[in-house]
Amino acid sequence: MKFFLIPLAFIFLSYNFTFAQSSSGFPKEYKVLEVKPSSTDSLIKESNSPHLVVYNPDAKQGKLLFFMPGTGGIALNGPKRFFATAVSQGYHVINISYINRPAVAQICKGENLADNSKCTSEFRQQRIYGDNDFSLIDDEPQDAIVNRLTKLLIYLSKTDKAGNWDTYLEDGKPKWSEIAVSGQSQGGGMAAFIAKEHLVARVIDFSGGWDYSAKNKIADWYAAKSVTPANLWYGTYHAKEPAAKVIKESYVAMKIPENQIYAFDLAFPKGRKAHSNGIRNTNYVDQWIELLGKAN
Template identity: 75%
Template sequence: MKQIFTSLLLIVVINSSVFSQTSTGFPEEYKVLHIEPSKTDSTISEANSPHLVVYNPEAKQGKLLFFMPGTGGIALKGPKSLFATAVNQGYHVINISYINTPAVAQICRGKVLAENSNCTKEFRTRRIYGNNNFSLIDDAPQDAIVNRLTKLLIYLSEHDKTGNWDTYLENGAPKWSEIAVSGQSQGGGMAAFIAKEQLVSRVVDFSGGWDYSDKPKIAKWYYSPSVTPSDVWYGTYHVTEPAAKIIKESYDAMGIPKSHIYPFNLPVPEGKKGHSNGVRNIGYVNDWIELLGKGN
């Protein structure tokens, strides 16, 4: 049953190898890499803080968990306990560094949204693929999320042979069938958007974006057909966050099964926000295991 944790279970979880961390924030047997985007593509200069790459070289090769942080998020400061759980589940993990400001909600609003009900779809298309003419953000084609992932995978396949990164490439592009997409807030919305158009192995959306077509109507792209089947879609939100209702509405519109929607409700520490609690609070580790499934 979700979020029912006995004191004994918590003791076992906290003392497990998942949280036996070194100075990197991860168990010592994990390989941790910090790679600047410009090292993978010399034309990249914006948002050049390092990508975070984590995996266990001794584990059986599994799927890739491709994670996208939210607005203002820095890859190296990502939710390490969540990522350690993913590696323990058999995944290689990439927390991508990308242009994540301004957010879609900061651009597609008011008069802009009133004049273009597809604003959020066009925004996300440019930020993810870089192949349209949406003019309200300055993201260059090389800055697109998919280009950054592609160039990172190619770089890793050449410079980190032990990671067997070719597994996640096909004809010089991401092999989406071997990749689970995930993210928090803006990044969760990006994961959902990708999964609509690419056949990925799994989708885990943590408090994904709240896109509108015309307030209070949610964006039309949420209702569009998905290439990725609904049985591998998962979504979470915290019941205290201001956008909880609209996030749940978007999950329903995307056809996420009711049993795959997790309304988190553990107390949020003072000074913290429910919006990011779902990827930070180790009290959800058993939920993370369910959400991620086995990577290998």
Template identity: 75%
Template sequence: MKQIFTSLLLIVVINSSSFSQTSTGFPEEYKVLHIEPSKTDSTISEANSPHLVVYNPEVKQGKLLFFMPGTGGIALKGPKSLFATAVNQGYHVINISYINTPAVAQICRGKVLAENSNCTEEFRTRRIYGNNNFSLIDDAPQDAIVNRLTKLLIYLSEHDKTGNWDTYLENGAPKWSEIAVSGQSQGGGMAAFIAKEQLVSRVVDFSGGWDYSDKPKIAKWYYSPSVTPSDVWYGTYHVTEPAAKIIKESYDAMGIPESHIYPFNLPVPEGKKGHSNGVRNIGYVNDWIELLGKGN
């Protein structure tokens, strides 16, 4: 009963005038920051639209929810109702601005994939860490997702003392044990890839990417060992999206427990797509609460 009441209350907050009357699109008590990547690292010039940072300074500080949008996604246009839910659960939230075009599936296909079955792994390594020689995308090392996150956290620790951002840093790098990774589509795949190699506090993959090693075989990296234990992995997809079957197959390959896989099935509004519905439809607020868990 308490869970139902909390969920109903959150829906009311999301839809209330206090939520919509602020220019940020968040409740007035939330602190909302828009920070251009180049302000955190002068060598960054590409994908310089602002990062979105949201938290509630009036509650006990919890984990960081690090979210990565999908292909073509803009951080400031991210799923604010989902982020408000995360803040309500005790999280600080960062929706990162990064180079998200071209997509993995636009590069690792056809002849390229036939000649290199590790294409998707090498692509994601380049975009996340910037430390390999994958030449099929133009991402510079400073453009890498982890560098952008690191420089943003350092910037915030210096310029927003209220947020206690040092909590999420260790020796000048992300303190992954204090960070939950999440994302939608390409971003969901990035979250999963990071969680394979870094011990994060939680993984929430919304309709993550559908990487192949050689169609119809899914990418080998899905089967690789994970340093993040399976009991904190979660994945979602919408039953109507074209890649639903392959997404589910990838979740199974990554060892996500069946009870942690959410096949969303609410009606998709006309003109919208099931693929992005899982992060936009507030009808899933109960599911979001379960997926996110308590941040603090």
């Protein structure tokens, strides 16, 4: 497990960090697209704020970083400095817009959890794939995360030829071997769930949720066999976030190697949360590069 100590003065400077950028907040050479989900699939009506798409058209194309924000997250307001770092490492980046309210932890608790020990896995199955009948959320099949990603990739392959988006498709479906999955909080848990069932290029879980199968017992799905091998798994959390102990326990259950679990511990400015610090604080850029690896 890795801990990081940096003088407090630098933490506050990090939030004022600037680079040569366009009005999008990214370096001028990057191509930035905003695509409404309904533009890719007319059946999508809910959570129709735009997806964020970023890449460097002048760089050698690498893997796709598919990122899922946490509860209440809006794709266009995502961690742009982390995404810019990913692009500098050779990735195309998609920050997906999806239904992220209510959260797993808001539904799978109390009587709902007592009545169904598989509540969290069934919740995630419905939100990711839309192929089961989980009655506690209203997500429709077209709202599912994977449908949104698939339809976005197909749309981009037709409308943005320069991006060569066909690279990330195979038989009209995501080519997971070319896709690194990542996310923060609820989105981190979604990334982990996908990586259990598909061989992805990499999985980077930022404080990815705290699912239970019973009171004080982490969800069984964490220990389920993973199609993606352990050496491709990375997990982070902040030592001072409320669920730090449970998140670490879930990472151990998922067999993430100890040296690929990052226990961030930098101080964070007043009014900000430890839970999101790992994905927002640019003092972690060296760790982001380690987490991302080279995409091309």
